[in-house]
Every structure is written in structure tokens, then in C-alpha cells.
Amino acid sequence: MLVAPVAPIGPDWCVVTSEPLPVADALAWAVVPSCGAVVTFCGTARDHSEGREGVVSLEYECYEEHATPRLAAVAATARTRWPVLGRVALLHRTGTLGIGEVSVVVVVSAPHRTEAFDAARYCIDTLKLTVPIWKRERWRDGSDWATCSHELREASDAIG
Amino acid sequence: MARLRLFGPARVAAGASRSDLAGEDVGSVLDAACATFGDEFAKVLGASAIWVNGEPAAREHPVGRDDEIAVLPPVSGG
Numbered sequence: 218m219l220v221a222p223v224a225p226i227g228p229d230w231c232v233v234t235s236e237p238l239p240v241a242d243a244l245a246w247a248v249v250p251s252c253g254a255v256v257t258f259c260g261t262a263r264d265h266s267e268g269r270e271g272v273v274s275l276e277y278e279c280y281e282e283h284a285t286p287r288l289a290a291v292a293a294t295a296r297t298r299w300p301v302l303g304r305v306a307l308l309h310r311t312g313t314l315g316i317g318e319v320s321v322v323v324v325v326s327a328p329h330r331t332e333a334f335d336a337a338r339y340c341i342d343t344l345k346l347t348v349p350i351w352k353r354e355r356w357r358d359g360s361d362w363a364t365c366s367h368e369l370r371e372a373s374d375a376i377g
Numbered sequence: 378m379a380r381l382r383l384f385g386p387a388r389v390a391a392g393a394s395r396s397d398l399a400g401e402d403v404g405s406v407l408d409a410a411c412a413t414f415g416d417e418f419a420k421v422l423g424a425s426a427i428w429v430n431g432e433p434a435a436r437e438h439p440v441g442r443d444d445e446i447a448v449l450p451p452v453s454g455g
Contacts, residue, residue, distance in 0.1 A: 260455050277454070280384055280447060283431045309454060321455050341455065349447075350454030351385030362386050366451035369426040371433065 230306040231288035243306040243324045252303035252326035254333035260321040262314045277311045280349035287348040290372040299336045347372045379440040387448040390418040404436030
């Protein structure tokens with residue numbers, strides 16, 4: 218089952234959920250005394266893609282049993298590369314999203330901004346390569362899978 | 378025999394999200410899937426990653442009735 222996006226006890230908050238993503242909660246949760254930088258990235262449903270105008274909604278499906286563990290693997294590899302990280306939130310939505318709705322949230326806190334920016338960028342890039350999620354785009358008179366897709370890889374070797 | 382899970386374009390090409398198919402290893406189960414679901418599915422399969430119980434697996438990987446083979450076409454999360 219996909220679970221409600223509730224902040225965890227530990228330093229990583231990774232969840233795939235059909236509920237709206239709690240962006241403000243994730244940002245507030247990531248603020249800890251040892252960190253002076255919090256970077257937030259949100260992916261939002263866009264009204265067009267390459268060669269497609271007038272996209273009206275996106276539909277995301279995932280491999281439920283393994284999508285959240287793969288998000289957790291992204292957070293774990295980020296911590297290996299940047300051991301100073303404070304908190305890491307990786308949240309992904311599934312189901313049908315209207316234009317402008319948030320499909321993915323990455324929040325990373327770190328003592329300084331360089332690590333926070335670098336780790337957040339790493340997390341969104343790696344997430345897109347390693348988490349079993351598929352996006353279908355719907356427009357006025359048709360629908361099809363997103364044209365921008367990537368061969369599925371493992372977080373441990375996705376980005377050198 | 379193993380459980381087969383199909384996602385995204387593989388699910389649509391097959392017209393099913395789950396199937397139990399005969400076979401002693403990943404390759405034989407996937408061959409059975411191609412015979413069952415047809416050319417469009419086989420085409421998607423050719424571009425897909427294969428996991429057994431959540432981990433990447435080769436065609437030679439042995440499977441039994443408690444194993445889950447997943448066909449994972451190129452992903453598009455984010």
C-alpha cells in the first residue's frame with residue numbers, strides 16, 4: 218500500500234504516496250540546529266512536453282513494493298557522498314495530477330549551501346534514473362507515455 | 378512457475394499487470410510471456426530491466442512459485 222506522507226523519526230523521509238505532497242512540512246522538518254542550508258526542489262506537472270502541447274494531466278504509476286525502498290537507496294548513496302548532510306526528504310506522488318501539482322519533492326539540509334545544493338541535485342537526478350515510476354501524459358485528444366525516459370539503473374552505480 | 382508483474386508500457390502492451398507463468402528460470406518465464414502477450418509486449422520487453430524480488434536478475438536466474446519477476450520499462454519519474 219502507498220502510505221500517507223508523515224514525517225519519520227530518523228533523518229531520511231522517503232515515501233511514494235497518492236496523497237498531495239507536504240512541501241512546507243518537509244521544508245520545516247529538514248531544519249535542524251547543525252544545518253545552515255536547506256535546499257528544496259519541487260517537480261510540478263507541466264502543460265507541455267517535447268512535441269506535445271496542451272497536456273492537461275499526468276498519471277504516475279509505480280512498483281509499489283519497491284519504489285519507496287529505491288528512494289531510500291538514493292538518500293543512502295547521497296549520505297555516502299556527503300556525510301555532513303542533516304536531513305533528506307524524497308517524496309514522490311502517484312496517481313493523476315493536474316497541471317501545477319507537485320509530483321516530486323527533494324529537500325536536503327546541510328551545514329553549508331554547497332553540500333545542500335550538490336546533494337539535492339544528485340538526489341533528483343539519481344531518483345529519475347533509479348526509482349521504478351512511470352509517467353503518462355494526457356492531452357485533449359490523446360495520451361501516451363512520457364517521451365523522456367531512462368533505462369532503470371541502481372542508485373549505487375547510477376551517477377559516478 | 379513464477380509471478381510476473383508488468384508496469385507502464387509493459388502493462389499496457391500485455392493488457393495485464395500480473396500473470397502467473399510456467400518456467401524454471403527468468404528467461405523461460407519471459408519467453409512464455411512473449412508467447413502469451415504477443416509482439417508488442419516482446420518489443421517493450423527488449424528495452425526493459427528485469428528484477429527478481431526487487432533486484433536485477435539475468436535470464437539464467439532460477440525462479441520458483443514464490444518468486445516475483447518484474448518487467449520494468451525505461452522509467453520516467455520526477
